Structure formats: structure tokens, C-alpha cells
Amino acid sequence: MARMKFLCDADRCIDCNACVTACKNENEVPWGINRRRVVTINDGKPGERSVSMACMHCTDAPCAAVCPVTCIYPTEDGIVLHSKDLCIGCGYCFYACPFGAPQYPKVGNFGSRGKMDKCTYCAGGGGPEAPGSAEEFEKYGSNRFGEGKLPLCAEMCSTKSLLAGDGDIIAQIYKERVLKRGYGSGAWGWMTAYHQGIEV
Amino acid sequence: MTLARIRLATLIVMLLGLVVCGPTIAQKLDPDGAPNPTASVTSERDLFKQVPRIEGRIDIPDTKAHVLIQPVGRTWDYFHEVLLHWGGAIVLVGTIALLGLAYLIIGQIKIAAGRSGLKILRFKAFERFSHWLTAVSFVLLGLTGLNITFGKILLLPVVGPDTFSDVSEAAKYVHNFISFSFIVGLVLITVIFFRDNLPERVDIEWLREGGGFIKNKHAPAGRFNLGEKLVYWLSLAAGIAVSVSGLLLLFPFYETNIAEMQLAQGVHAVVAILFVALILCHIYIGTLGMEGAFEAMGSGEVDLNWAKDHHDLWLAQQLAKEKRQGEPSATPAE
Numbered sequence: 409m410a411r412m413k414f415l416c417d418a419d420r421c422i423d424c425n426a427c428v429t430a431c432k433n434e435n436e437v438p439w440g441i442n443r444r445r446v447v448t449i450n451d452g453k454p455g456e457r458s459v460s461m462a463c464m465h466c467t468d469a470p471c472a473a474v475c476p477v478t479c480i481y482p483t484e485d486g487i488v489l490h491s492k493d494l495c496i497g498c499g500y501c502f503y504a505c506p507f508g509a510p511q512y513p514k515v516g517n518f519g520s521r522g523k524m525d526k527c528t529y530c531a532g533g534g535g536p537e538a539p540g541s542a543e544e545f546e547k548y549g550s551n552r553f554g555e556g557k558l559p560l561c562a563e564m565c566s567t568k569s570l571l572a573g574d575g576d577i578i579a580q581i582y583k584e585r586v587l588k589r590g591y592g593s594g595a596w597g598w599m600t601a602y603h604q605g606i607e608v
Numbered sequence: 609m610t611l612a613r614i615r616l617a618t619l620i621v622m623l624l625g626l627v628v629c630g631p632t633i634a635q636k637l638d639p640d641g642a643p644n645p646t647a648s649v650t651s652e653r654d655l656f657k658q659v660p661r662i663e664g665r666i667d668i669p670d671t672k673a674h675v676l677i678q679p680v681g682r683t684w685d686y687f688h689e690v691l692l693h694w695g696g697a698i699v700l701v702g703t704i705a706l707l708g709l710a711y712l713i714i715g716q717i718k719i720a721a722g723r724s725g726l727k728i729l730r731f732k733a734f735e736r737f738s739h740w741l742t743a744v745s746f747v748l749l750g751l752t753g754l755n756i757t758f759g760k761i762l763l764l765p766v767v768g769p770d771t772f773s774d775v776s777e778a779a780k781y782v783h784n785f786i787s788f789s790f791i792v793g794l795v796l797i798t799v800i801f802f803r804d805n806l807p808e809r810v811d812i813e814w815l816r817e818g819g820g821f822i823k824n825k826h827a828p829a830g831r832f833n834l835g836e837k838l839v840y841w842l843s844l845a846a847g848i849a850v851s852v853s854g855l856l857l858l859f860p861f862y863e864t865n866i867a868e869m870q871l872a873q874g875v876h877a878v879v880a881i882l883f884v885a886l887i888l889c890h891i892y893i894g895t896l897g898m899e900g901a902f903e904a905m906g907s908g909e910v911d912l913n914w915a916k917d918h919h920d921l922w923l924a925q926q927l928a929k930e931k932r933q934g935e936p937s938a939t940p941a942e
Contacts, residue, residue, distance in 0.1 A: 425667065447664040447676040455650040461676055470685035476756045477773045494769055496777040498756065499860060503870050506681040508673055516860050519784045594652040600679045
């Protein structure tokens with residue numbers, strides 16, 4: 409069984425935000441919700457790196473653990489999905505998430521933030537809707553994964569910085585790149601998300 | 609003239625800026641003078657040695673999105689799912705067990721001389737209103753708050769996910785809005801009972817005499833004894849802590865970052881559990897634990913002999929005051 413992961417090779421990311429745009433378009437997410445974002449570290453200084461970040465679909469996902477209504481769960485491919493029918497919009501998943509992935513449609517005073525939304529690995533939703541149905545698309549966005557495709561953000565990455573796929577395979581690709589070019593800033597977030605880095 | 613000055617000033621500021629920024633731009637160079645991308649690369653591992661969370665620049669207006677990785681989220685998860693669950697369960701079940709044990713061993717503290725049939729006003733209507741406003745708010749807040757922490761363990765398996773989700777969402781809004789009536793009640797209680805809860809010399813005497821829990825010993829007290837004063841001051845402290853942390857949680861990320869939100873939630877949860885334990889003791893002594901205590905907050909009037917037992921100095925004061933006013937010392941019970 410594959411274990412789906414994301415890997416952003418920050419040494420190749422050029423902060424073009426195509427992944428962000430691809431995600432927004434593919435899933436038709438509303439204004440204010442950013443399932444994926446690009447953060448630039450050491451902006452304007454030597455050693456500047458940009459990292460594309462979304463839900464990392466963690467091992468032992470902390471969001472799922474803290475959810476008071478247990479609406480978040482991992483699929484058999486390690487993709488972390490949630491049910492918007494059960495979500496009560498308490499905001500705890502955002503406090504637990506190491507990557508700032510959970511998003512809410514409203515500002516959120518007095519607990520009125522609405523149902524949580526986050527990256528689904530383009531694998532539809534964790535609710536009762538039929539996979540690939542219009543109802544599922546309306547709530548959660550695209551279900552490319554059900555068609556045997558990878559998330560569009562990684563598929564559209566112009567420099568092939570953002571990798572999606574089975575963890576072992578993308579780790580191997582990254583390792584080979586680092587060996588060939590002689591440097592690498594690391595697999596950002598892997599230690600936190602999967603309890604393992606990529607040693608080269 | 610002025611334009612030239614501004615230009616000069618700008619130049620100086622820019623030069624100063626370069627000097628300040630200089631040390632941070634420590635670009636590693638190869639022997640031939642070209643920048644070496646390997647050496648000057650920013651690695652995640654090195655960054656985490658310097659900072660607890662990695663932050664950067666972001667193009668979107670959502671300011672909290674500039675935090676790239678905050679591994680503390682996992683720590684907060686551990687706090688919330690392990691420490692809080694176990695600690696909270698031990699504190700609350702332990703408190704209830706201790707109170708049950710106290711009831712079995714000490715039993716209900718009776719009025720020593722039995723009821724006199726005479727009543728004296730202990731709490732005025734407005735004082736009782738303030739108490740019950742806070743009390744009802746507290747019970748609602750406590751139950752809905754405990755549901756967020758323990759509901760998925762206790763209630764979810766019983767009612768099923770759909771019902772539990774509906775109940776929890778309603779409970780969330782009840783919790784968020786009842787909080788304001790709790791704060792109003794807390795302010796009222798604090799102001800009304802402030803003077804009578806200041807420490808007095810008689811408190812030491814009260815403690816020395818076993819606080820009224822030992823038979824054949826009389827613990828003297830004014831309007832409030834040391835136990836009640838402790839409830840007052842601890843409730844005030846806990847009330848302020850849950851109110852401030854609660855308001856931060858009601859307005860997430862206004863003046864707080866992710867670490868402060870986690871801290872606010874942690875303080876809110878821990879203090880609230882201790883607060884519930886304290887109030888469980890308060891409820892016990894006001895109902896099951898002592899004969900004649902509840903009516904003080906119920907009808908507002910207590911039996912004269914109850915007052916003699918537990919608040920003799922206050923009773924003497926009240927009787928003296930009434931005598932001065934030429935009124936009957938106590939009204940017979942109807």
C-alpha cells in the first residue's frame with residue numbers, strides 16, 4: 409500500500425505560486441481560503457528559500473487527535489480527510505496543525521468560523537458523498553485521486569520542486585537530486601509530519 | 609535647500625541600514641569569489657536550532673499563514689489528548705470520590721441545637737440573583753466545556769457521531785455566549801462580597817478550631833468564614849484566568865499568535881478543570897454537606913441556630929444592628 413506524502417524541494421522552488429493557483433482553480437475554493445501557500449524564508453538574503461506548504465497528511469495526524477468530534481481520519485493511503493457534516497468549527501485543528509493547514513471560511517469571532525477546509529490531496533472528501541460526485545466537489549473540491557491522478561499542485565509545478573506521491577518514491581527522487589547537485593536544504597516538515605527526515 | 613537635506617538624510621539612513629544589515633548578509637563564497645549555494649543554503653535543521661517555529665514572508669493577507677512549521681502543535685496535541693484527559697479525569701473523579709468519602713465519614717453537619725424556628729436574612733435578593741446568575745452560567749459553561757474535552761470519550765459512543773456533532777455545535781455556541789453572563793455575575797459577586805471576604809484575625813481562630821468540621825468544637829466566624837473566603841478568592845482568580853483566556857479564544861489571532869493561542873487554550877482548560885473541582889466542593893458543602901446551608905442562597909433566610917453555629921460574630925452584629933433600629937430581633941418562621 410502506498411503512503412502518500414508531499415515533498416517540497418526548496419532549492420528548486422521559485423515562489424511562482426502556480427501550485428497555489430492550481431489548487432484554487434482545481435478545487436474552486438472560496439476567497440480567503442488558502443489550502444496551499446508559499447512561504448519565503450530569509451526573504452532577500454543569501455540562503456533565501458521558498459517552501460510550498462499545505463496539509464502534509466501527517467503520520468499520527470495531530471489535527472485528527474485533537475478534534476473533539478473525531479471528524480478527521482487517515483485513509484488507507486495515509487491521506488488525512490475530514491467530514492464537513494460533523495465538523496463543528498471549534499478551531500482546535502489549527503492549534504494542533506504544525507503546518508497551518510486548516511482553513512475556515514469566516515473570520516471566526518464567537519466561534520463562528522464555519523466548517524474547516526483543507527487540502528484533501530485532491531482526493532475528495534471524508535463525508536458520506538459518493539466519490540467523484542457533484543455533491544462531493546461542492547463541499548471538498550476535486551477527486552483526482554479517485555481517477556488515479558496526483559494532486560494538481562505538484563503535477564503543475566514548473567520546476568518540479570513540489571513532489572507528490574508515495575513517500576518512498578519521492579524521498580528517493582529527492583535523495584538523488586541532492587547527491588547530484590551537491591546540496592539540499594532538507595525535506596521541509598518531514599521530521600514533524602512523518603517522524604523521519606531524508607538522510608543523504 | 610530642504611530637498612538636498614532630505615536627500616542627505618535619506619542617504620545617511622540608507623548607509624546606516626547597510627551597516628545594520630551587514631552582519632546578517634554573511635554570504636559564504638567559494639575561493640574564486642562566487643557565491644556558494646551549498647554553503648549558504650538555509651536548512652530546516654539549522655533553523656530549528658535557532659527558533660521554535662519557522663516563519664517567513666507570505667503574499668496573502670492572512671497574517672497567521674506566515675508561520676511555515678510549528679512543531680509545538682504536536683506538543684499541544686499531547687497536552688490536550690494525554691495530559692488534559694488524564695489530569696482532568698483524575699482531578700474531577702478524585703474530587704467527587706473525596707466528597708463521597710467525606711459524606712460517609714463526617715456525614716451531614718447538623719445544626720447543633722436543632723432548628724430554632726426563627727429566621728434571619730443572610731442574603732438579599734440582589735445578592736442571590738448575582739450568585740445564581742453566576743452559578744447557572746457556570747454549570748452550563750462547565751458541562752459544555754467538559755463536552756469539548758471528554759464528550760468524544762463519554763457521549764459520542766452513546767449517541768453516535770451525527771447527534772454528537774449537532775449537540776457539540778450547539779454546546780459550542782452556548783459556551784461562547786453564556787460566557788458573558790458569567791463575567792457579569794463574576795463582577796457582581798466580586799463587588800458585592802468584597803468587603804466581607806477580606807481576611808480577619810478570627811479566620812486563624814476558625815482554622816484552629818477545625819473549621820466547623822469537628823464536633824464539640826465551635827469555629828467562630830464573621831459573615832464569611834475562612835473556607836468561604838477561600839472559595840471567593842480562588843473563584844475570583846480562576847474566574848479572571850478563564851475569562852481573559854476565554855476572550856482570547858473568542859477572538860482568535862487578534863492580538864495573539866499561534867503559540868499564544870495554544871497557551872490561552874491550555875490555561876483555559878487547566879484552570880477550568882480546577883475551577884470545576886473547587887465548585888463541586890462548594891456545591892457539596894452548600895447542599896448535602898451541611899444542614900440549613902442551602903436556604904441561605906435559596907430563600908435567603910437562615911435559621912438562627914444555624915447562624916449561631918457557623919457565623920456567630922455576624923449574627924451578633926446583625927442582632928445588635930436590629931436592636932439599635934428597634935426592630936424585632938428575628939422574624940418567626942411562618
